[in-house]
Amino acid sequence: MIEIKDLHKSYQMGSNSLHVLKGINFNVSEGEMVSIMGSSGSGKSTLLNILGMLDEADEGSYTLDGKPIKKLNEKVAAKYRNQFLGFIFQSFNLINYKSALDNVAMPLYYQGVKRAERTDKALHYLEKVGLAEWATHLPNELSGGQKQRVAIARALASDPKVLLADEPTGALDTKTSYGVMELIQGINDEGKTIIVVTHEDDIAHMTKRIVNLKDGVILDDSVVSQVRAVANAQNQ
Structure with missing residues (x-):
């Protein structure tokens, strides 16, 4: 896949x-759930930006689902991002004056999907993350955990090949973080490829493979025994 x-x-x-x-040098197979760890300055944000087609490498190659990602103009890069990638951010990046439903439907608008179909799909994904009854609410009426669930629904709406999650639990308390990770693990269980950037060791161990970066090089790349988030939450 990558x-x-x-x-x-x-x-x-x-x-x-x-x-x-x-x-x-870094490969991710379809259906994997991988975390990238590293302290500030390790290069993990730069790597994520390149994976997300928000920046471009000086040397080397990046292939996504068989397509070489190199020297793309912004129009093509935006098209590929919308086609292949879903983004989940620490700060949620929701549009404050739009409802949860409209936020989730936004990627579909850019794909040219008609309004009725956008609404149906957005409702489906809000239901998937347990927020169907909050569809008409604005972000400032939602808790941090609810905002992140809306962001996850938005990331899923365009059915991307890969989910890129940048510190998805960084702004959340522990219990809420584990609830969000339980949802992300469930999405991976259904076959979605997920890459999580995190500095939190417990969150990293909720993935299936941990890549440790330091000073721009990979120190370690290991398959780990995945900790299920629901079990962790119950122990809090």
Whole structure:
């Protein structure tokens, strides 16, 4: 599903060049649930931005579902993002003046889906995350956990190949975090490929594989015994 080969990325900082990614090799198979861990400055956000087609590597290759991702103009990059990727952010990134339903339907609008079908699909995914009765509510009427569930429903609405979750529990308390991870694990159980960027060890162990980054290189890439979020929540 994802193939990264010898990826390098540097940023110009005044007269100096900061080498952020230093030859990353990284593959993700369809249906995997992988976490990327690393402290601030490790390169994990840069790697996620490249995976999300929000930035481009200087060297190396990135292939997504058989398509090489290189030198895309913004129109094509936006099309591929909408076709292949669903994003879940720490800060939810909901549109404050739109209802939960309209937020979830937004990716479908950009895909040219007609209003009636957009509404039906958005309601379906809100129901999937347990928020159908909150469809008409604005984000400021929702709790943090509910906002993240709306964001997950929005990410799923366009039926992406891969979900990219950037610190999806970073703004949530522990109990709510485990509830969100239980939902994400369920989505993975249905076959969706998921990559979670996190700095939280307990959240990483709720995935099935942990990739540790430090100073732009992969220190360790290990399959782990997945901790089920529902069991963890019950122990709180």
